[in-house]
Amino acid sequence: MILHTVNQSPFNNQSFADCLKFCRKGSSILLIEDGVYAGKKGTEYSALIESNNNINFYALAVDVKARGLTEDLSPAISLISDREFVDLTVTHKSVQSWF
Amino acid sequence: MxxxxxxxxxxxxxxxxxxxxxxxxxxxxxxxxxxEGITLSQDHWEIISLLQQFYREFELSPAMRPLVKYVGQQLGSDKGKSIYLLSLFPGSPAKFAAKIAGLPKPDNCL
Amino acid sequence: MTSKRILLICRKAPYGNALARETAEIALAAGAFDQELAIAFIGDGVWQLLDQQDSADIQQKNHQKLLSAFELYGISESYAESAALAERNIDHSRLSLAAKPVNQQQLADLFEQADILLTV
Structure with missing residues (x-):
């Protein structure tokens, strides 16, 4: 399985949409840097995340916290530490970066 | 140096x-x-601590105008004047006070 | 010398790159020199206004703290694009800066009224 990372805001960039298009059932998408904005509760992108329940969604906790979104992220996303980010890259066959 | x-x-x-x-x-x-040719008095230390407080609050070294305003808000209008700060840190108060307080050099000082 | 009216237009989210911070620093520089300046947050720029920012763990300066210095620098006129706030489900209670919500027509008027426009 592939670990996809997205580091751009979905509101002004196609990375997140493109990533979702090519994502298979059981894959993982990790939101980092400005990519975490896709997880903001009550937006069209968090709705997409919530409807794709066969994909695992993660967000890097430090990036979420920096942007003031810790209390405001879709419950469909798991917050992970830097250490868990490393673990994810190790447990996946490859990493695909969408930027 | x-x-x-x-x-x-x-x-x-x-x-x-x-x-x-x-x-x-x-x-x-x-x-x-x-x-800088300055001997620190109580009045100097008051401004130095205030600058450090400013830095903690805004993560920024103030330019002269906002520094004067901040001093005025925090220590009263008698001290919130350029002339008062100039008497303590002659020349360029925002620059010299920041230097002595251990702050980065302010970006916009004359 | 008549003072020129500057309008800074911020359309970038903070932290992902340095643009949001650099734009805010332009605003502070203009404020420090007593220029007449207004600032408008549109599109992803409205993310800058969110409260509860804590960037210590990504080793960057806190953008919310920088914006909170605007008042001391004499910058009191700020606007936020209503549609951008709505699209991002950002409630007004979450705005750290008292930016006035404006619609796109009002923004277009503000652009027309400015002598100098700077969009980042």
């Missing part, structure tokens, strides 16, 4: 600002002030 305080070498940039802000201490401040 460098200076020596309590047998410790403290590197300075070419304008006399600390290269490593973590090296700041009251003794270092005394020496930095001496480099």
């Amino acid at each position: 460098e200076m020596i305080v309590d047998q410790q070498t403290i590197p300075l940039d070419k304008e006399g600002f600390l290269k490593d802000l973590n090296q700041w201490s009251p003794a270092v401040a005394e020496q930095l002030a001496k480099n």
Whole structure:
């Protein structure tokens, strides 16, 4: 399985949409840097995340916290530490970066 | 440039600002002030602590105008005047006070 | 000399790159020199206004703290694009800066009224 990372805001960039298009059932998408904005509760992108329940969604906790979104992220996303980010890259066959 | 305080070498940039802000201490401040020809009094220390408070609040070294305003808000209008700050830190108060307080050089100072 | 009216337009989210911070620093520089300046947050720029920012763990300066210095620098006129706030489900209670919500027509008027426009 592939670990996809997205580091751009979905509101002004196609990375997140493109990533979702090519994502298979059981894959993982990790939101980092400005990519975490896709997880903001009550937006069209968090709705997409919530409807794709066969994909695992993660967000890097430090990036979420920096942007003031810790209390405001879709419950469909798991917050992970830097250490868990490393673990994810190790447990996946490859990493695909969408930027 | 460098200076020596309590047998410790403290590197300075070419304008006399600390290269490593973590090296700041009251003794270092005394020496930095001496480099500018200033002997620190209670009034100086009041402004120095206020600058450090400003930096914690905004993560920014203030330019002159906002510094005057901030001093006025925090210490009262008698002290919130350019002339008062100039009397303590002659020349360029925002710059010299920041230097002595161990803050980075303000971006927009005249 | 008549003072020129500057309008800074911020359309970048903070932290992902340095643009949001650099734009805010332009605003502070203009404020420090007593220029007449207004600032408008549009599109992803409205993310800058969110409260509860804590960037210590990514080793960057806190953008919310920088914006909170605007008042001391004499910058009191700020606007936020209503549609951008709505699209991002950002409630007004979450705005750290008292930016006035404006619609796109009002923004277009503000652009027309400015002598100098700077969009980042």
